[in-house]
Amino acid sequence: MTATDLPMPGLAGVPRTDEKQTAKSFKTDQEVRWCPGCGDYAMLGAVQGFLPELGLRKENIVFISGIGCSSRFPYYMNTYGMHSIHGRAPAIATGVAVTRPDLSVWVVTGDGDALSIGGNHLIHALRRNVNLKILLFNNRIYGLTKGQYSPTSETGKITKSTPMGSLDYSFNPVSIALGAEASFVARTIDSDRQHLTETLRRAAAHEGTALVEILQNCNIFNDDAWAPLKDIDTRDDMLIRLVDGEQIRFGKDGQHAVVRGKDGHITVAEAAEVDESDLIVFDSHAEDPGLAFALSRLADFHSLADTAIGVFRDVQRPSYDRLVREQVAAAQGAQEPDLQALLLGKDTWTVN
């Protein structure tokens, strides 16, 4: 089944095209100015490669970004786009999405842009459930300002601004999104094109705000930040891939499993050593976000052990912009509103 066969309520209002599109259709003539080896190239390639399968008219796609390395993204997309100011992209995109149901609106942001200066806009977009797809490139560092720690940097991190180690406790983007009432939250990784593309597909289909955290490598200021999750020798024992309807198991032979402990906590155990009934079957559509939240917090910030990826939560809730339009439609009767009557009000007097 291809993505276009999927029901895509998130794109219901966006006009389609029969024109054949390829990744090239979405490339611009602008020189891409990310550092050679930057993880952002993989994301650009994945997005340009995946958009043609949606079959949308490209003039009805808008990319909006804030400030940071990731936020150069719109310049390289041959769609409509805006490179705005630091942290504000979700708010700008809210104005676009609320007024234009015929547009597919994407926000590209980073860990500093979305979680530090723009944290407020992110959580409010999520709770409102505006029909936006937010791609959060998380490299755990400030790249464009040349190497200060970010809200997702691990405590103790030595950077230019923290020569004795960062004192800040880290944010967990997926936990934040779940706490902010997000209806769709996912985590994926820049080095796994297939997983990345599959996650983008599901995000696009979703009606409402979809937050996709993408673990991304900054090879200049924070190289190998996610290396244990990418290294062929370690990744299978570190990465937990969440698949709907399946037991949460990982390891080369599925030997590790996430199980529910006696006190209700979830924990990682060896599958062979636990009772079959203790294994958890994953369901991203569960109304209760409790398991998703617990899974988001399994990972160890330092070692990255037990990092779950996949769609943590995917539930249906009417999007804010749809509800806004419904209120406007309900207020509008069959007749044109009478501006003259509004200006006159109830108490007037007339002089001849």
Place this chain on the structure above:
Amino acid sequence: MVGTCTDNSALWVDNGPWPRAQSTEEVRVTSTAKTVVPLGHVVIRFAGDSGDGMQLTGDRFTSETAGLGNDLSTLPDFPAEIRAPAGTLAGVSAFQLHFADHDIMTPGDRPDVLVAMNPAALKANLKDLRPGFDLIVNTDEFTKRNLEKVGYGTNPLEDGSLDQYAVHDIALTSMTLEALADFDVSKKEAERAKNMFALGLLCWLYSRPTEGTLEFLRSKFAKKPQIMAANIAAFEAGWSFGETTESFSVRYEVKQAPMVPGTSRNITGNPALAYGLIAASRQSGLPLFLGSYPITPASDILHELSKHKDFGVVTVQAEDEIAGVTAALGASYAGSLGVTTTSGPGVALKSEAIGLAVSLELPLVIVDVQRGGPSTGLPTKTEQADLLQAMFGRNGEAPVPIVAPQSPGDCFNAALEAARIAITYRTPVFLLSDGYLANGSEPWRVPEVSALPRIDPDFATETNHDGEFWPYLRNPETLARPWALPGTPGLEHRIGGLEKADGSGDISYDPENHDRMVRIRQAKVDAIAATIPPVEVDDPSGNARVLILGWGSTYGPIGAACRAVRSEGLEVAQAHLRYLNPFPANLGEVLHSYDRVIVPEMNLGQLAFLIRGRFLVDAIGYNQVRGLPFTSDELKQAITDVISSL
């Protein structure tokens, strides 16, 4: 007695050339044998505790007065606290109304009648009442405890300190309770109706019609019939009390003022501004989008626009000031008329986004209902101290046009004009209202919708450069860039806050290009002067040597002061600026044609600073920042002093 003032017209500050009615004029006698004395104009101030309903009382009296066809002007003055402790000075709320049988320009410098509902209201307002004028007090509230709360050692009603005023001691609370003894309401509810008793009495005293207020009460309390009946009864009891009491030996009437032909209503600035935005949406065909965060005194615009979704208005109460403006900018990008409403502190937060709008060159209207600053300042009081913030409060060279309304009703026109400039020139525009305009009211000649100007958004629909679309290839006349909406095929493009190459809009760090782009953005704003009317000078004789230059809400007090100066045989010219950036093309010429230019402002000289810098004119500032409009008296004195010095 009340009649004192009618016998001594010298006591009155007359705001116009119309003589006040003399007591020798037509004097009628009512059925209850009370003399009816005609007056030219009256200033009433209702003052009480925040919980006493003074704003409502003032609003109702205003509505009846507007309906009678008097000219009027109002000044609500209330505290920032929603309900400060009862009976304290901090909790005093007042509403002043000036109404006349002729054209007036201000809510009046001082009350002719002060209604004080408690000792705190008396203490806070007595300084503005002149000897011989009327003071109506609610004696029930002059208890030992209430007197102590505001530091009265002795009861002013008894210690002779009010002997110089015409005091009317009225037990408003107990008479209200008595009138409502047989009604099915609690004692507390009955007490709360005392403002209606006071309103009834004042309506009797000034011969106001009652039907409007009765209708208002019927509709307001439609779901609480007992409360409705009690309020109506209290209102009628107040009226009857006037008829029967010996405390008032005469009643007054203020005849209809000669009004401009057409249909008028009473209006305050915030709804007028909201209507102007809706009209701009209609006239441009752009849906109206408001992104706003609640802030005093601008919130009523958000409330008003939220009621008009039938006009396709979308309002988003954003998570903060920044989200308010950025959502509006996003909506503009997508083809709406994006508007954000706020006050000074909010503008400070929005500054970066306004700079983005300058760089993106998209329409955006930023409404700043100014209040006392800096910081939180005086949230409910008026000031004009955000002019330089609007003018310069951004990083880089970021010119933004500025439009300012001059009266509550004028907020409608100013909003329409701000939107015209924003849409035509693809630029953010500041609309600088203030707390006085927002809450003050005046009769407003309702415009004919069919006569409103059209605004053409002139969207780009086709490529403009060798088969490509260049988002910064400008209209040579207006220097406006093409506005291509997402969804327009073939015109896909990227814009952003980075400097862009002239024409193509690609990112450019080229030194020469940046210099050119900075100058082009300035030239575009300067070019707006070509489409705005020249500043008009009111100089009746043409011989004045002193010009008074104002902007915004000082129009009324300056106009009244100029009339007063002229009534004494002196000559003075008045000009008032609607456009603060760019200035009207003839402003320099006007300024240089007078020997002295006085600039009264409710700040420490911000327009004067601009005038001096721009035109090398040695402008004389007249500045006060008391949170209240100027009185015409003080301005008259300042003007007279300058004229005398020549």
